[in-house]
Amino acid sequence: KNQVEQSPQSLIILEGKNCTLQCNYTVSPFSNLRWYKQDTGRGPVSLTIMTFSENTKSNGRYTATLDADTKQSSLHITASQLSDSASYICVVSVWMDSSYKLIFGSGTRLLVRP
Amino acid sequence: NADVMQNPRHLVRRRGQEARLRCSPMKGHSHVYWYRQLPEEGLKFMVYLQKENIIDESGMPKERFSAEFPKEGPSILRIQQVVRGDSAAYFCASSSAGTQNTGELFFGEGSRLTVL
Numbered sequence: 589k590n591q592v593e594q595s596p597q598s599l600i601i602l603e604g605k606n607c608t609l610q611c612n613y614t615v616s617p618f619s620n621l622r623w624y625k626q627d628t629g630r631g632p633v634s635l636t637i638m639t640f641s642e643n644t645k646s647n648g649r650y651t652a653t654l655d656a657d658t659k660q661s662s663l664h665i666t667a668s669q670l671s672d673s674a675s676y677i678c679v680v681s682v683w684m685d686s687s688y689k690l691i692f693g694s695g696t697r698l699l700v701r702p
Numbered sequence: 703n704a705d706v707m708q709n710p711r712h713l714v715r716r717r718g719q720e721a722r723l724r725c726s727p728m729k730g731h732s733h734v735y736w737y738r739q740l741p742e743e744g745l746k747f748m749v750y751l752q753k754e755n756i757i758d759e760s761g762m763p764k765e766r767f768s769a770e771f772p773k774e775g776p777s778i779l780r781i782q783q784v785v786r787g788d789s790a791a792y793f794c795a796s797s798s799a800g801t802q803n804t805g806e807l808f809f810g811e812g813s814r815l816t817v818l
Contacts, residue, residue, distance in 0.1 A: 620804060631706070631793055631809030632745070677744065681804070687757070690807070692737075694744035 590615045592680050594693035602701055605668055609696045611661040611678030619681040619688060623652055623663050626675040626695070635663070635676075668700045705729070707776075708794050708810035716818050721781040721788070723813045727796030734777040735807060736769060737793045745793065751777060784817045791815075 592613045601607050613621070620639045624632035636647045638654040638661060645652050649672075651664045665672055678693040707726040715721050727734050732753050737745040747761040751771035762769065766784075771777040781788055791814045795807035 622804075622806065629812075631795075631811050632807075633809070634806055637804060637806065689758075690747070692745050692747070 590680075590682055590684070590689075590691050592678055592691045592693040594676075594678050594696050596696060597694070598697040598699070600699045600701060601668055603668060603670055606664065606666050607668060607698065609663045609665075609676050609678075609698070611663070611693055613659050613661070613678075613680045613691070615659070615680045615682045615691055617683050618656065618659075619683055621654060621661050621681070622679045623650075623661075624677040624679060626677060628674070632677055665698075670700050670702060673698060673700045706794060706796050706808050706810035708792075708813050710813060711811065712814050712816070714816045714818060715784050717785055718783050721784050721815055721817075723779040723781075723792050723794075723815070724776040725779070725794030725796075725810060726776040727794075728798075728808050731796035731798045731808070733797045733799065734771050735795045735797075736777075736779050737795065739791045739793060739812070741790075748779070748792075781815070784815070786817045789815055789817045 595610045622637045623635045625635050626632040635650050636645050636652045640656050649666045654661045675695040675697050677695040680691045681688050705728045709724050734751045736748040739745050749762045749769045750758040754773050766782045768780045791812045793812045795809045797807050
């Protein structure tokens with residue numbers, strides 16, 4: 589069964605600290621993996637996309653990694669800011685039934701405190 | 703993403719009434735997706751449409767819910783005879799044919815339905 593599991597479910601950190609969010613997937617055949625950020629009351633916004641051949645990709649203070657062998661991805665946030673408080677959603681694209689399907693994780697809710 | 707326009711942003715309905723949610727995709731996008739998000743939960747896929755066609759409605763409840771994306775005008779998600787359990791945020795996303803396989807969706811700000 590195609591699934592995307594994220595951990596932790598929620599996380600509280602102090603401003604300025606680093607954190608790492610995890611995404612494990614049991615999806616096949618894998619096409620790509622994307623991380624979205626969803627601010628409270630807003631729509632999700634794409635942070636980064638990882639394809640099969642990519643191991644790491646950075647977008648400012650966000651760094652995503654992908655291990656296609658273990659089917660794990662992580663999103664590392666460096667020097668957190670209050671504005672990083674949001675839900676972070678892992679989405680995996682899979683080829684299924686003659687089209688691409690997106691499998692969403694339930695998200696990690698991050699709260700950054702001053 | 704402000705370029706995907708959803709309205710209304712907030713809608714209040716009494717049980718048994720109908721709710722209509724509209725979505726105008728980004729300019730040039732011909733693929734529209736609808737998702738439902740319950741409070742404190744993740745996004746759940748409902749339906750995927752292209753112009754005048756429903757491609758995948760596997761996430762849509764069999765009764766009371768329908769969606770369309772006409773040749774002209776916005777996509778409409780229609781909920782008939784609403785019940786309290788329909789209260790949720792409904793997000794629309796769009797993609798162009800070229801980005802469909804990269805999984806990049808551009809989301810609207812959502813429509814929040816409250817059923818009294």
